[in-house]
Amino acid sequence: MNRERKVHSEAEHARIETEIGHILAGEEELMPSSGFVASVMDRVRQEAALPAPLPFPWLKAVPVILLASGVFGWGAVGWVHWGLPVFGQLELGLPALSSLTISPQHLSGDLARPVEQAGWVALALGISLLSWLLSRRLAGRGGLL
């Protein structure tokens, strides 16, 4: 009995979905208004009359981007190398936290190695690249590219 009811219900669902499909597929076509083409072409002509956008000056920009990445990378490494030990030597005011003094030897010893410095630079460059790719993607979705 239950099985019959279930089969009937599934068949009913299928019929209703078919009916919905017929309704959606049978929608009447809308005719664009008579001035539509003219109005689009006006906008297109306006746009065509504008001067072409200046191309992005990659030749000038690439060295600047590389230089800026190098400076930021170097800054990050310098901050890690010099900033953390200083931070570690800070004495916090609260008595319970004052024992959390970070030893400079623990932090700066490993981080000062050249391979890790290069790693930080690579990380900074990677983040720059990702943000560039993301901005291009967003601009592309927005139809700007």
Place this chain on the structure above:
Amino acid sequence: MNAAASADNKQADIADIERVLAGDVRAFEGIVRRWQGPLVNMAWRYCRDRGRAEEMAQEAFLRAWRGLRLWRREGSFSTWLFALAANAYRSELKRFPVETLPLAAAPEPAGLATQHIELAAHLSHDAVHRAVLTLPLRYREPVVLFYFHEMDVAAAARTLGMPEGTLKARLSRARALLRQRFPHLQEEQGARKVFTMEKGKEAAQ
């Protein structure tokens, strides 16, 4: 649209695109004339507001104009144009969403008690079309595209840039949501059949 006309349109599109890329702005008018109907109708299905649909279609044509050189010849121009239009409509609706009721609050289709069955059918159809607007965008877009302009699953999936399986699953979910909203549609169809038969008999007499 038959196959021969479709092939002619493809040839005309390619010829116009080449002229536009060579600097002839007027050639774009041919593209607008051929595609104004589909693009306005597609926009209408996204917003169900005629004025806004034409504005959205105009924006889509402008984007097509700007990006025409980005069309890769190996794909169909119509798929490229519909995908571009779908992106344009989606971003427009994100900026200014269509005011809709939640699906559960969408108007019920008129019941069998309605005196004029044709009017009841018309109201039911309108209610179903409006209910599509209340679906979440991820379900609404597959429905809009699948039931539009002779698209099949493959064409709609290409236009939305998603795998066919995902599109099928979303279509199925969308139909289920609509079915839950309109559990009595079948009865109305039955009533329409009876009405049509009666009209046929009257005509025969």
